[in-house]
Amino acid sequence: MAIILDHVNYIYDEDTAMAHAALIDVCLNIPDGQFVGLIGHTGSGKSTLVQHLNGLEKPTSGCVFYDGKDINDSDYDKKSLRAKVGLVFQYPEHQLFETDCFKDVCFGPKNLGLPQKEIELRAYEALKQVGFDDEYFYQSPFDLSGGQKRRVAIAGVLAMKPEVLILDEPTAGLDPKGREDILNLISKLHQEMGITIILVSHSMDDVADYVQRIIVMNKGRVAFDGAPKEVFSHYKELEAIGLAAPQVTYVMQELKSAGFAVNTDATTLEEAKNEILKAFGKC
Amino acid sequence: MLRDITLGQYYRADSVLHRLDPRVKLVATFMFIISLFIVKNFIGYIIAALFLVTGIALSKVPPKFIFRGMKAIFFLLFITMLFNLFLTPGKELVSFWKITITYEGIKMAVMMAIRLVFLITGSSLMTLTTTPNNLTDGLESLLRPLKAIRVPVHEISMMMSIALRFIPILMEETDKIMKAQMARGADFESGSIIKRAKSLVPLLVPLFISAFRRANDLAMAMEARCYRGGDGRTKMKPLIYAKTDYMAYAAIVLYLVLIVVFGRILF
Structure with a gap:
């Protein structure tokens, strides 16, 4: 069920003076079950890119394949694609509309034409998966906190049982605690359900601890693509495009240049701690 | 679209x-x-x-x-x-x-x-x-004579400029909401008229809520800058x-x- 992008180009407002390329020659292969971080600045094309993956946007040129089929073929069933490739948008306010949370989560499976029982079962499961408390089930989604709203929004997509889950900046506007909760939740979903997850963010610190692969977008192009350690080793280039490597990388680089025998590959706090302890133990 | x-x-x-x-x-x-x-x-x-x-x-x-x-x-x-x-x-x-x-x-x-x-x-x-701002400035200045017969010219032009200003914003927002609902399998384009009208609910509810929120924020921001209507208000760029x-x-x-x-x- 891999997603393959073949030389995808996308131009906004074509034929006007405002025309600009949002995606330039993007080639990617995202295999099944991978946890991918998609990083880039505001306007780097990352949101546009993910909207191509479930057919919301159509490339100006190039092809997007899902499960070996071109999703922009005229006879391709886009509705079933959107059930398989679930996309959670940045602001939950853009999708919550029902009178209570449970009904809202039912919206997705209902659109798939499932029987009522199945719909409710899926909604219940999804809300449980995102760690949503039973007591809020029948509350209006508009009375919830930012973090809880986001959970309902994620559940709303999870209820369609997607094979790929894409989250567009799921941590935007959350406080540090809420941010960590959501990221842990996403990581848990990946481990328990084994689905492919694409996490869009502009913060390296957000994704460094969790993902297996990082794709860096810059001005519509894929700038870097690889394992976190590999991408962070280009921290000087990342800085040049206005993205910083995780703070840990800087600490490790500084330590190394100060003469300590640490491995600069450490990207998470945990790894860094071990490295530093090891280095000092040897002193 | x-x-x-x-x-x-x-x-x-x-x-x-x-x-x-x-x-x-x-x-x-x-x-x-x-x-x-x-x-x-x-x-x-x-x-x-x-x-x-x-x-x-x-x-x-x-x-x-x-x-x-x-x-x-x-x-x-x-x-x-x-x-x-x-x-x-x-x-x-x-x-x-x-x-x-x-x-x-x-x-x-x-x-x-x-x-x-x-x-x-x-x-x-x-x-x-x-630009919408210019347009309402022009309108205000053209309609100024009506002030003599107590037409609230400034208020009307302010309302117009706010309304015009929000058209593109709400349009963009509609686009985003549509996409978010389409990602959940919503279908805005097919079915009978009744079904299509019903399918607008998931679009209109978030749109209205966001419009009210924006209006509220704007009112606050205007008051924070001591807006109190048109009397004695001068322009930075007079026409x-x-x-x-x-x-x-x-x-x-x-x-x-x-x-x-x-x-x-x-x-």
Whole structure:
């Protein structure tokens, strides 16, 4: 069920003076079950890119394949694609509309034409998966906190049982605690359900601890693509495009240049701690 | 799909038309619309077309962009044409079953279509070359005499500028909400009318909530900057006529004379 992008180009407002390329020659292969971080600045094309993956946007040129089929073929069933490739948008306010949370989560499976029982079962499961408390089930989604709203929004997509889950900046506007909760939740979903997850963010610190692969977008192009350690080793280039490597990388680089025998590959706090302890133990 | 509606959207460019005083453009648009309704023959419409084409050429806005707004009124245009075509009495041309097409009907339908198309194009041209702020500034200044009879001119123009300002924002938001719901399998394009109307609920609820929130935020921000209505309020960029503005007024007068002479009196 891999997603393959073949030389995808996308131009906004074509034929006007405002025309600009949002995606330039993007080639990617995202295999099944991978946890991918998609990083880039505001306007780097990352949101546009993910909207191509479930057919919301159509490339100006190039092809997007899902499960070996071109999703922009005229006879391709886009509705079933959107059930398989679930996309959670940045602001939950853009999708919550029902009178209570449970009904809202039912919206997705209902659109798939499932029987009522199945719909409710899926909604219940999804809300449980995102760690949503039973007591809020029948509350209006508009009375919830930012973090809880986001959970309902994620559940709303999870209820369609997607094979790929894409989250567009799921941590935007959350406080540090809420941010960590959501990221842990996403990581848990990946481990328990084994689905492919694409996490869009502009913060390296957000994704460094969790993902297996990082794709860096810059001005519509894929700038870097690889394992976190590999991408962070280009921290000087990342800085040049206005993205910083995780703070840990800087600490490790500084330590190394100060003469300590640490491995600069450490990207998470945990790894860094071990490295530093090891280095000092040897002193 | 929603980006197609151009009315109320500013197209950034540097042209004579863009630099023109908004009052001139408002008067010109108003006069142009009036002229469309006083014209009685096709020569008048040719003059109007020339005026419009000159305007478009001067504006540096790609014609494709201007006519994109036409798609939105296509249905209205079609209905208007049909009614005029079949329901105008006069000299009979074709007749079958209960439907008769008259010579006058055809003439009326074509004229109506031209009027509508010109009207939309003309007003689109104005909004495309004038920022909403400029537009309402111009309107406020043109309507100022009405203040004497207690018309709240400043408040009206402020409301208008806020409304215009929010059109593109809400449009973009609608697009985003639509996408978010489509990602959950919502279908806005197929099904019966009732089903389609129902499918708008997931779109309208978030849109209304966001509009109310934005209105609230804006009111707060205005109050935080001590906004208290128009009395004694000065402008950072007051509107002052330049030489080109007087020339434009002259062009409008010339146009009106031509229209009245050729479109009404001579033929």
